[in-house]
Amino acid sequence: MAGIDMLTKRFYSYSKMYSQELREQSFVDWPFREECNCTPEKMAKAGFVHCPSQNEPDVACCFFCLIELEGWEPDDDPWSEHVKRYPNCGFLTMKKDFTELTVGEFYLMEQERLKVYHRKVCHKKMAYFRDDIDHTLEALKSLGFTE
Numbered sequence: 001m002a003g004i005d006m007l008t009k010r011f012y013s014y015s016k017m018y019s020q021e022l023r024e025q026s027f028v029d030w031p032f033r034e035e036c037n038c039t040p041e042k043m044a045k046a047g048f049v050h051c052p053s054q055n056e057p058d059v060a061c062c063f064f065c066l067i068e069l070e071g072w073e074p075d076d077d078p079w080s081e082h083v084k085r086y087p088n089c090g091f092l093t094m095k096k097d098f099t100e101l102t103v104g105e106f107y108l109m110e111q112e113r114l115k116v117y118h119r120k121v122c123h124k125k126m127a128y129f130r131d132d133i134d135h136t137l138e139a140l141k142s143l144g145f146t147e
């Protein structure tokens, strides 16, 4: 799972990933190319950007809802996998092609994308904060304090 720095980096760099062509170009080292469901074209059509790491070469991330999926199988259908994991993704529910959006509609999309990013960062920070509390409680217990 991506940390806060990675989420931030992705949020800013993915502002150009409304373009299906650019998303498709990100799948340079993608293992599934022919005679399967998750080709770079279909992955890009479903909103995904390839964001491999050393340990996870097949991680794909939605440029809009920032959901990360890995462990792809040739038969996986990218659009249905995306719907299964995050049916409310603003990209999936977009009624038009990106090139047909008005400036106002694009502004609303970007506002929604920003909200998703903030929600994810807040969840991460809350999780870190909970871990800190747990560590502090452990430390106090080891010093003999009781709850």
Ligand SMILES: [Zn+2]
Pocket: 047, 062, 063, 064, 065, 066, 067, 082, 086, 089, 090, 091, 092
């Ligand atoms: Zn999404």
